[in-house]
Amino acid sequence: MDSCLAVGTNSSSQCDENQEFQELLKTLPKEKGWAFDEAYLYQGFWIRAQILQQIILCQHQFQARHTDVLLATQPKSGTTWLKALAFAIAHRKRYALPTHALLTNNPQKLVPFIEVNQETHQQDLADRLSSLPPFSPRVLSTHLPYASLPESVTSITNDCRIVYLCRNPKDTLVSTWHFMSKIKSSEAAYEEPLSLEEAHELFCRGASPYGPFWEHMLGYWKASLERPEKVLFLRYEEMKKDIKSQVKRLAEHIGCPFTIEEENEGVVDDIIKLCSFENLKNLEVNKSEKMLVVDCKYFFRKGIVGDWVNYLTPQMAEQLDQVTKEKLQDHGFPILFKEATIDEPSESI
Ligand code: PAP
Numbered sequence: 001m002d003s004c005l006a007v008g009t010n011s012s013s014q015c016d017e018n019q020e021f022q023e024l025l026k027t028l029p030k031e032k033g034w035a036f037d038e039a040y041l042y043q044g045f046w047i048r049a050q051i052l053q054q055i056i057l058c059q060h061q062f063q064a065r066h067t068d069v070l071l072a073t074q075p076k077s078g079t080t081w082l083k084a085l086a087f088a089i090a091h092r093k094r095y096a097l098p099t100h101a102l103l104t105n106n107p108q109k110l111v112p113f114i115e116v117n118q119e120t121h122q123q124d125l126a127d128r129l130s131s132l133p134p135f136s137p138r139v140l141s142t143h144l145p146y147a148s149l150p151e152s153v154t155s156i157t158n159d160c161r162i163v164y165l166c167r168n169p170k171d172t173l174v175s176t177w178h179f180m181s182k183i184k185s186s187e188a189a190y191e192e193p194l195s196l197e198e199a200h201e202l203f204c205r206g207a208s209p210y211g212p213f214w215e216h217m218l219g220y221w222k223a224s225l226e227r228p229e230k231v232l233f234l235r236y237e238e239m240k241k242d243i244k245s246q247v248k249r250l251a252e253h254i255g256c257p258f259t260i261e262e263e264n265e266g267v268v269d270d271i272i273k274l275c276s277f278e279n280l281k282n283l284e285v286n287k288s289e290k291m292l293v294v295d296c297k298y299f300f301r302k303g304i305v306g307d308w309v310n311y312l313t314p315q316m317a318e319q320l321d322q323v324t325k326e327k328l329q330d331h332g333f334p335i336l337f338k339e340a341t342i343d344e345p346s347e348s349i
Pocket of ligand 1: 073074075076077078079080081171174175176178275276277278280298299300301302303304307
């Protein structure tokens with residue numbers, strides 16, 4: 001079949017773009033994908049072909065506004081949690097708790113990715129952004145590495161804020177593997193799910209979705225040191241340990257600090273409760289709705305720190321720790337490096 005017809009395009013310029021894209025793909029290193037099609041190494045990170053075309057469009061087309069808030073993560077680092085919190089903080093004056101948008105919408109829907117559409121792969125970026133709530137700030141998200149963000153986002157003349165959430169690599173691997181296995185067993189899959197051994201091997205080689213894990217994290221960490229007013233670096237484990245202080249940091253960074261009165265009235269605690277794993281997981285919308293081929297319920301598995309210990313063998317954990325050590329030790333990342341190698345399972349808060 002003609003490649004233009006195969007992807008459902010209807011104009012000659014779209015057809016040219018597709019042919020250019022097919023040519024580009026031929027030049028990129030390729031790896032086995034985790035769930036669907038193969039992954040390609042583009043600008044130093046691994047990405048599925050179908051998403052890559054949207055990423056390139058986004059890099060060219062996305063125009064950040066000065067008031068935008070962009071949430072950045074690697075898949076399975078706590079994206080859904082961060083989306084819920086940032087949305088609830090930024091729009092706290094617009095929604096009363098009993099009728100809050102988060103009670104009837106999956107957080108992924110309220111905070112769209114700039115580079116992919118989780119509803120349908122065909123929808124245009126402009127259409128997608130025009131369907132956002134008409135309030136400021138726009139709360140958006142991305143899995144793109146810092147160096148690959150659209151120029152308007154990182155430009156020194158743009159005041160938009162970035163929040164990066166990082167999770168320890170062993171839990172990120174285990175969570176990603178579970179999620180991909182669920183997708184694989186859906187009707188869209190064309191192969192057997194990856195074994196955990198295969199997933200571990202790909203992850204350690206850097207070939208995780210949007211990986212390598214360490215380079216992704218370091219890009220944002222360095223940016224957070226160079227431009228702290230622009231980039232806030234958060235950690236899933238710290239959020240689990242002390243959510244209140246992390247939520248306050250988040251609110252300040254995105255320009256919506258809590259007042260003393262709000263704190264005294266329990267507004268911070270209400271937001272934390274609304275966005276808690278237990279609350280979101282048990283909402284009807286998050287139990288029954290679907291986004292593309294993914295059931296929303298798969299965004300809520302265990303939500304704890306240290307679950308890796310139940311899946312990785314001591315050898316697998318040691319190998320991943322060793323890679324983490326090699327990748328991070330020359331970059332002055334002592335805290336994460338230490339905790340990434342020794343974190344213990346802890347109870348969900
Ligand atoms: P994404 O990057 O594909 O959007 P993301 O939300 O990061 O997904 O991944 C889901 C993980 O966040 C799951 O982790 P687990 O597999 O180790 O359990 C999920 O349970 C966890 N998660 C989702 N919501 C919350 C929440 N409110 N609090 C804490 N963890 C959460």
